[in-house]
Each structure stands twice: as C-alpha cells, then as structure tokens.
Amino acid sequence: MPDQNAERNGDGPRAPVPPCRLTASEASVMIRAGTLSVEQLARSCLERITQRDGEVRGWAFIDPDLILDRARELDKTSDKGPLHGIPIGIKDVIDTDDMPTRHNSPSYYHHHPALDAACVMILRAAGALIFGKTETVEFAAAGRQPLTRNPKNLDHTPGGSSSGSAATVADFQVPLSLGTQTGGSTIRAASFCGIYAMKPTWNVVSREGVKVQSLTLDTVGWYARSVNDLALLCDVYAIHDDGPAKPFELSRARIAVCETPVWEHADRSTHNALETGSEALRAAGVETVPLILPPPFEELSEAQVIIQSSEGRAAFLSEYRVNYSGLHPILRERVENRENITRAALRRAYDVAAQCRMIFEEICTDFDAILTPSATGEAPAGFQSTGWDIFNRIWSLLHVPCINLPGFRGVNDLPVGLTLTGPRFSDRHLLTVANDVSRCFAARQASVARSVSTCDK
Amino acid sequence: MPDQNAERNGDGPRAPVPPCRLTASEASVMIRAGTLSVEQLARSCLERITQRDGEVRGWAFIDPDLILDRARELDKTSDKGPLHGIPIGIKDVIDTDDMPTRHNSPSYYHHHPALDAACVMILRAAGALIFGKTETVEFAAAGRQPLTRNPKNLDHTPGGSSSGSAATVADFQVPLSLGTQTGGSTIRAASFCGIYAMKPTWNVVSREGVKVQSLTLDTVGWYARSVNDLALLCDVYAIHDDGPAKPFELSRARIAVCETPVWEHADRSTHNALETGSEALRAAGVETVPLILPPPFEELSEAQVIIQSSEGRAAFLSEYRVNYSGLHPILRERVENRENITRAALRRAYDVAAQCRMIFEEICTDFDAILTPSATGEAPAGFQSTGWDIFNRIWSLLHVPCINLPGFRGVNDLPVGLTLTGPRFSDRHLLTVANDVSRCFAARQASVARSVSTCDK
Numbered sequence: 049m050p051d052q053n054a055e056r057n058g059d060g061p062r063a064p065v066p067p068c069r070l071t072a073s074e075a076s077v078m079i080r081a082g083t084l085s086v087e088q089l090a091r092s093c094l095e096r097i098t099q100r101d102g103e104v105r106g107w108a109f110i111d112p113d114l115i116l117d118r119a120r121e122l123d124k125t126s127d128k129g130p131l132h133g134i135p136i137g138i139k140d141v142i143d144t145d146d147m148p149t150r151h152n153s154p155s156y157y158h159h160h161p162a163l164d165a166a167c168v169m170i171l172r173a174a175g176a177l178i179f180g181k182t183e184t185v186e187f188a189a190a191g192r193q194p195l196t197r198n199p200k201n202l203d204h205t206p207g208g209s210s211s212g213s214a215a216t217v218a219d220f221q222v223p224l225s226l227g228t229q230t231g232g233s234t235i236r237a238a239s240f241c242g243i244y245a246m247k248p249t250w251n252v253v254s255r256e257g258v259k260v261q262s263l264t265l266d267t268v269g270w271y272a273r274s275v276n277d278l279a280l281l282c283d284v285y286a287i288h289d290d291g292p293a294k295p296f297e298l299s300r301a302r303i304a305v306c307e308t309p310v311w312e313h314a315d316r317s318t319h320n321a322l323e324t325g326s327e328a329l330r331a332a333g334v335e336t337v338p339l340i341l342p343p344p345f346e347e348l349s350e351a352q353v354i355i356q357s358s359e360g361r362a363a364f365l366s367e368y369r370v371n372y373s374g375l376h377p378i379l380r381e382r383v384e385n386r387e388n389i390t391r392a393a394l395r396r397a398y399d400v401a402a403q404c405r406m407i408f409e410e411i412c413t414d415f416d417a418i419l420t421p422s423a424t425g426e427a428p429a430g431f432q433s434t435g436w437d438i439f440n441r442i443w444s445l446l447h448v449p450c451i452n453l454p455g456f457r458g459v460n461d462l463p464v465g466l467t468l469t470g471p472r473f474s475d476r477h478l479l480t481v482a483n484d485v486s487r488c489f490a491a492r493q494a495s496v497a498r499s500v501s502t503c504d505k
Numbered sequence: 506m507p508d509q510n511a512e513r514n515g516d517g518p519r520a521p522v523p524p525c526r527l528t529a530s531e532a533s534v535m536i537r538a539g540t541l542s543v544e545q546l547a548r549s550c551l552e553r554i555t556q557r558d559g560e561v562r563g564w565a566f567i568d569p570d571l572i573l574d575r576a577r578e579l580d581k582t583s584d585k586g587p588l589h590g591i592p593i594g595i596k597d598v599i600d601t602d603d604m605p606t607r608h609n610s611p612s613y614y615h616h617h618p619a620l621d622a623a624c625v626m627i628l629r630a631a632g633a634l635i636f637g638k639t640e641t642v643e644f645a646a647a648g649r650q651p652l653t654r655n656p657k658n659l660d661h662t663p664g665g666s667s668s669g670s671a672a673t674v675a676d677f678q679v680p681l682s683l684g685t686q687t688g689g690s691t692i693r694a695a696s697f698c699g700i701y702a703m704k705p706t707w708n709v710v711s712r713e714g715v716k717v718q719s720l721t722l723d724t725v726g727w728y729a730r731s732v733n734d735l736a737l738l739c740d741v742y743a744i745h746d747d748g749p750a751k752p753f754e755l756s757r758a759r760i761a762v763c764e765t766p767v768w769e770h771a772d773r774s775t776h777n778a779l780e781t782g783s784e785a786l787r788a789a790g791v792e793t794v795p796l797i798l799p800p801p802f803e804e805l806s807e808a809q810v811i812i813q814s815s816e817g818r819a820a821f822l823s824e825y826r827v828n829y830s831g832l833h834p835i836l837r838e839r840v841e842n843r844e845n846i847t848r849a850a851l852r853r854a855y856d857v858a859a860q861c862r863m864i865f866e867e868i869c870t871d872f873d874a875i876l877t878p879s880a881t882g883e884a885p886a887g888f889q890s891t892g893w894d895i896f897n898r899i900w901s902l903l904h905v906p907c908i909n910l911p912g913f914r915g916v917n918d919l920p921v922g923l924t925l926t927g928p929r930f931s932d933r934h935l936l937t938v939a940n941d942v943s944r945c946f947a948a949r950q951a952s953v954a955r956s957v958s959t960c961d962k
Binding site: 159160161162163166167169170172173174232251252253254255260263264285288289290301302359361362363365366390391392394395398399402403405408409472473480 | 611617618619620623625626629630631668675708709710711713716717720721742746747816818819820822823826828847848851852855856859860862863866903929930937
C-alpha cells in the first residue's frame with residue numbers, strides 16, 4: 049500500500065526502498081503485516097543518521113542504545129497503538145522524561161524533565177518510538193541559532209525555529225517529527241526543506257510541557273513526507289471537525305488564492321510557485337479566485353510581532369531573574385521591553401486579531417480552502433538566520449490550521465512550498481483538500497520532470 | 506509601619522502580635538530592621554499550623570525541616586530580595602522543584618517536577634520562603650475535592666479550587682499564597698474566607714509549570730491579608746500599567762456598581778454586601794453609578810463554560826490516555842465531550858468574548874473602577890462543593906484584573922467580599938483604587954462594630 053502522495057527519490061528503476069525512506073503510514077502497514085520489525089526500521093533510520101548527521105546536524109540529542117532497547121520492547125508488545133514503532137523526532141523545546149530538554153540554552157544543558165510533555169505522552173501511548181530531540185533556535189524564540197543545515201543544500205538554512213525537526217524528516221532520518229510555531233517556525237521550515245507540515249488550529253493539541261513563548265501564538269505542529277502521515281497525527285491527537293466529513297471533489301472545488309497584504313515581500317521563487325500552483329489547480333478543474341483580504345488584515349503582521357514580543361516579556365521573566373547570564377541578549381531585551389511596546393498597543397493587537405478571526409471565518413464560507421505563500425522564497429544561504437516569518441504570522445495569529453504542500457522549485461533549484469489554510473477547527477477538511485491538492489501538485493511536478501528529461505535527450 | 510488596611514483580630518488591648526499574624530509588608534520591614542529573623546517568622550507560622558492544621562487542613566504537603574533549613578539560609582544571606590524570608594503557600598497544581606506536585610490526583614502522588622514553575626522561580630529569586638503546597642480541587646478543575654475547611658467556620662467550605670491557599674492565609678498560617686483561577690477559583694475563595702485576593706490581567710504572569718486546564722482562562726493569582734501585600738507581588742512579577750500612575754482621589758471617584766447579568770443568583774448576603782459597600786462609598790464622597798452591561802454580556806457566563814470544557818478536552822487528553830483509571834470520571838467525560846459541545850459553539854464563545862472585551866474597555870473609560878459581587882453569597886456548608894463561580898466567570902473570560910475586598914458579613918455571620926475590576930492591564934491603578942476602597946470598607950466595619958458594642962452595653 050504505497051503512500052500515493054509520498055515524496056521519495058522517484059528516479060531510476062525501483063530498488064528495494066530502505067525502511068528509513070518509508071512514510072509512517074507505509075511503515076505502519078508493514079509492521080502490522082509482520083514484514084518489517086520496529087528494530088529493523090529503527091536501525092535503518094539510525095544508519096541514515098550515521099551517514100548524514102555530520103552534515104545535516106539535525107539532532108540535539110540522540111541515544112541509539114535507548115532507541116534500540118525501546119524498539120525491541122515494542123517488537124515484543126502485542127498491544128499495538130496507531131503509531132506502533134514509528135520513529136518520531138521531538139523539537140528540543142518539548143519535554144521528554146527519558147532525554148534532556150535543552151531549548152538550545154546553556155542554562156538547560158543538564159535539564160531532565162520529570163514528565164513528558166502532553167503531546168509526547170500521547171505519542172508514546174499510541175506506541176510511537178521517540179527517537180531523539182531535534183535542534184531549535186533558543187527557546188524556539190530568538191537568540192542562539194541551531195547548527196542544522198538544509199539537506200537539500202547544505203549551504204542553506206533549513207528554516208526554523210523547528211530546524212532539526214524539518215531537516216531530519218526531509219533527509220529520511222525519521223518519518224515524523226514534532227515542531228512548534230509562534231510566527232512561522234513550523235510551516236516555513238517545511239517549505240524550505242520540501243516536505244509536508246501541519247500547524248493545526250490553536251490549542252487543539254495541549255501545549256503543556258512545551259516551553260512557553262506566547263500563549264496566544266505558540267502551537268504544536270508536525271512534519272511528514274505525506275499528507276496521510278499528517279492525518280495520522282491528527283487521529284492520534286483526536287482532532288475532529290464538527291459533524292461528518294464535508295464532501296469534496298477537486299474538479300468542482302473553489303479555492304481562493306491569497307497573496308496577502310505582505311505580497312511585496314515575495315520574491316520570484318514564491319511568485320512562480322503561487323502562479324504555477326494556481327495553474328495546476330485550474331488544470332485539474334478547480335475554480336481559483338483571487339482573494340484580497342480587507343483592510344484590518346493589514347495590521348495583523350505587526351499585531352503578531354507585538355503579541356509575540358509582549359507575551360515574551362512575561363514568559364522569559366523567570367529566565368531573566370534566575371538565568372540572566374545564560375539568556376541571550378535579544379531575549380533579555382524582550383523582558384526589558386526595549387522596544388517600548390505599550391499595553392495599549394498589545395490590547396489593540398489582541399482586538400484586531402479577534403476582529404479579523406471573525407471576518408476570516410465569513411470569507412472562508414465561500415471557499416474550500418485558501419492557497420497562500422509559505423515563505424518569501426527559497427531557503428536563504430547561511431546560518432545567521434532561519435528566514436523570515438512574514439508570510440506565516442497572520443495565519444498563526446488567526447489561529448487557523450495551515451498545511452505546507454511542497455512541490456515547487458525556486459530560482460536556485462531549492463524547494464518552495466505553498467500553504468493551504470481555512471477556518472479554525474476545519475483541520476480534517478483541510479487535510480482532505482490537501483490530499484487532493486498535493487496529488488495535483490505532484491502530478492504537475494512529474495510531468496515537468498518528464499518534459500525536462502525529454503528535452504535532455 | 507503597621508499595614509493600615511491589614512485584617513487582624515482587632516479587639517481587646519494590644520498584645521504583642523505573634524509574627525504569623527503580620528502581613529508580608531509588616532514582616533518585611535521588621536526583617537530588614539533586624540527585629541525579626543526569617544527563622545522566627547517561620548517558626549511562628551509553623552506553630553500556628555501545628556495548632557490549626559488538624560482542623561483547617563489547608564496543606565497538601567509541608568516539611569518543617571525543609572522550611573527551617575531554608576529560613577536559616579535566608580537569615581545568613583546578605584542579598585535581600587523584595588520578598589526576603591516571607592512565607593508563601595503554593596497551590597498544589599503549581600510545580601515546585603523541592604516538594605511534590607500532586608494536583609490532588611492519585612496519578613501524581615509521587616510526582617517531583619524537575620523545575621519550579623516560572624511564578625515560583627520568580628518568588629524564590631525575590632527571596633521568598635516557599636512554605637508548602639496547598640490543597641486544591643483535582644487539577645484545579647473538577648473531580649476530587651480537597652479536605653480543607655473554612656477557618657471562619659469549620660463546617661463550611663473555604664471555596665476553591667484554591668481552597669488551601671485561601672484558608673491558610675485567612676487562618677494566619679502564612680501571609681501570602683499563590684492560587685489559580687479559571688472560573689472563580691481565586692476570587693470566590695477569598696470572599697468566602699474574608700481575605701484579599703488578586704487575579705491579575707490574563708497572562709501578565711507566566712503560567713509555565715502550572716497545570717493546564719484552559720489556556721484562554723487559567724490565570725495565576727494570589728492571596729494576602731492586605732492590599733499592600735497584593736501590590737508586593739505585583740512588583741515582584743513586574744506588572745506595570747502604561748505610563749505613570751493615574752491620579753486618584755476616593756472623594757472624587759466615580760465607581761460603577763455592576764450587578765451583572767447573573768444577579769438573579771445573588772442571595773441576601775450578596776445583596777446586602779453590594780448595597781452596604783455602595784453606601785460606604787457614597788458616604789466617602791464617591792459617585793456610584795449603576796452599570797447594566799449590554800446584551801452580548803449575557804452570553805459570557807455560558808461562553809466561559811463552553812471554553813473551559815472544550816479546552817479541557819485537549820488539556821486532559823494525555824491524562825485520559827496515560828492515567829485513565831486515576832482520572833476522575835467528570836474529567837474523563839470532558840475529554841469524551843459528553844456534553845456534545847460543537848467547535849462552532851466554541852468559536853462563537855471565543856468571538857463573543859473578544860467582542861465583549863472591546864465593549865468593556867469602552868465602558869470602563871467612564872469609571873475609576875467597577876464594584877461587583879465576588880460570589881452568590883456566603884460559603885456554603887459542607888465539602889461536596891467549593892461553591893459556584895457564576896459571578897466570577899465573566900471577568901475571567903474578559904481577562905480583566907479582579908481584586909476581592911473583604912469587609913462584609915452574610916446572614917450566617919460568614920465573610921462576604923466584593924470584587925473591584927477594571928480594564929485589561931490596569932492592574933496597578935486597580936490596586937490604588939482597592940487600597941482606598943478597602944480603607945473605606947474597613948472604616949465602615951469598625952463603626953458597625955463600635956455601634957454593636959455600644960448597643961450591647
């Protein structure tokens with residue numbers, strides 16, 4: 049049962065696929081059928097990591113003995129949960145009870161939480177094999193940058209702050225990983241690395257045990273190499289829309305194409321991706337409709353910055369008081385409110401966000417989904433920055449579910465993705481749409497590849 | 506420097522006050538002056554606890570040796586923070602790194618967090634003496650009830666879910682304690698126990714390391730026996746309003762008296778308190794203005810229930826999956842959404858709350874503060890319930906600061922308090938108003954006591 053929308057190295061005659069290249073859904077079927085053991089899968093992922101980690105540097109902590117012990121235990125278990133034996137990387141701002149949680153902060157180098165975060169507890173209860181902790185920007189906020197490189201081009205950032213979670217899934221080191229998003233920390237890195245990611249509706253997954261930066265914004269998200277795998281985690285986290293699934297047929301769909309009020313920051317790669325994606329949809333029979341968001345949405349990007357920064361004042365006060373020397377100067381300045389953001393500005397930011405949420409819900413009733421950029425363009429070169437979240441902020445602040453769909457290439461032949469979004473609590477419907485749209489994008493990519501290879505001849 | 510608005514047993518000739526009866530502000534002055542050691546204060550509190558804990562049962566965990574060791578360390582420290590040596594109780598849903606955190610849940614009986622919650626870290630960094638963990642309703646939510654009794658009448662509940670935090674402060678066992686509020690868990694218990702409490706604006710104090718029930722509602726709050734002591738904790742948590750303090754003079758003040766849309770649930774004790782309180786204000790020269798909240802506010806109480814319950818679905822899912830048998834059936838039903846609350850209803854609840862926040866801010870521009878009930882009446886008899894949060898919910902959902910002011914007696918001679926509230930981020934201004942209003946209420950109480958004692962003769 050091959051995962052039809054799975055990304056894989058598609059060229060050449062079919063060699064046996066090493067288990068590390070399977071999607072979670074594919075591996076799960078084989079484990080259940082007894083044609084793959086959890087240990088075999090774990091060893092394949094560990095081999096890949098051994099080959100690649102020196103270059104990609106996605107892991108903040110990994111212990112092969114711990115993984116293999118747990119894999120063998122899982123192989124002996126008759127009680128098989130929905131994620132039985134599936135390796136999953138955990139962003140290192142999310143607590144784990146058997147591995148350190150370091151937040152890329154020297155103050156936490158020896159920190160061993162007593163409990164798993166709620167989102168990890170639920171994974172373990174579903175039989176997942178917690179593989180290790182993935183690299184992050186300091187506290188998933190700002191400050192110390194991770195050493196992780198983009199597996200598609202080692203001279204470029206993989207994006208962040210969920211850098212390691214995106215890079216390790218893109219590099220076939222694990223099929224799944226957890227990230228977090230406050231500005232664009234999940235979706236942008238998926239775009240840069242050419243994989244699937246989901247940031248669900250705000251607060252449908254508990255953030256207990258995840259480092260706090262901004263209660264209004266922080267959201268647990270995840271990476272995968274197929275839409276089916278994104279849905280697998282939605283199942284495990286018991287995310288449901290109201291009522292039965294709405295019928296959806298791509299050839300009768302109406303999808304809004306939204307350049308957003310920050311379109312001026314899109315470069316040629318993103319222009320091309322949005323245009324090409326829209327064309328592919330139209331070719332599949334979709335009615336695409338340009339969506340211009342009304343004026344209050346122009347305030348959202350700045351409102352997101354105000355909220356992230358102001359809520360960070362309270363969030364990092366304890367670090368400031370207790371671990372001052374370990375806290376990056378950028379975060380100290382946030383606590384000190386060096387930008388002089390007033391409470392009135394914060395209140396205004398909360399209120400404009402709330403108004404836009406209501407307006408957006410109205411807008412969404414006309415469409416099956418909304419297609420919009422995931423990033424300004426390709427992953428930038430270098431490691432001083434993980435890129436810019438300008439295209440993700442408004443969706444984070446609107447609390448709406450977002451799915452990154454890969455499938456495009458930028459001017460430097462690096463991946464570019466597009467975001468599908470929709471109203472709050474439409475996570476499952478969005479996955480249904482994403483499944484068909486991703487096949488449409490993949491089919492287009494395959495035809496481009498064929499025409500390129502024909503031209504080469 | 507006696508704390509002028511401090512509650513104390515005021516009758517009879519002045520005997521030397523045992524240190525446990527001092528407010529935090531008073532004790533702090535004496536410790537700084539060298540007339541009281543941290544150990545003496547701690548021993549006085551421990552003596553009081555020894556006398557009274559068998560009846561009041563406010564503590565979930567207390568270790569006198571740990572307290573005295575730490576007290577002696579503090580006495581040796583030259584670096585004196587703003588809370589140097591001040592005993593403080595911590596509600597047992599808030600993580601502490603040197604004491605268990607049990608949440609009144611059998612699943613957590615042996616749980617020792619690796620880190621203090623952010624709000625506790627900040628207290629320790631300010632020199633506070635973390636005294637012990639106080640009794641709570643299971644997960645501060647629902648289910649197992651605490652054994653705590655109301656120190657003003659042992660046959661009555663002290664209120665909850667912050668039951669132990671309110672009772673131990675009211676009973677002179679500690680001068681300060683931390684609680685939390687999701688519905689009315691901080692303010693109501695203060696009203697029932699006859700003490701001061703503050704629920705600050707939502708999210709101005711980090712909730713990291715506090716058990717999650719509802720991100721939208723959960724707020725860290727605190728108890729004290731004077732307004733000055735409430736302000737002391739505002740200082741420590743770096744809570745500031747915009748700009749310099751607004752001038753305030755009680756005799757020129759304009760205070761709204763708000764019965765709220767749930768006034769039908771107020772009994773005679775609360776009717777009397779609101780009337781008597783308003784009269785006392787008018788006698789002090791205050792212009793009191795009846796405030797009738799506009800129609801959308803009628804939806805707020807139900808919206809609060811929908812949000813608390815729906816967010817609890819996600820919050821308790823990990824307990825449900827991992828500690829099913831330890832989780833109270835009421836909370837299991839919440840995870841299962843037995844009430845069939847739709848996502849559409851949740852969205853509507855979020856949106857009506859956001860609309861009311863904006864309207865409320867407008868309303869508040871006309872007043873220095875708003876006076877409103879803290880509870881339906883006195884503490885109910887028995888321990889099956891900690892009372893009803895119907896008068897607190899709307900303020901929790903509006904995210905506004907609330908201060909409980911004691912000073913009234915109900916039909917059974919138990920305490921009744923009133924709430925002062927105002928716009929988001931006006932915490933410091935509200936403390937200024939509360940300081941004057943509490944003196945006004947205390948003066949009225951003293952004059953009532955004098956007239957009663959005259960009649961007795």
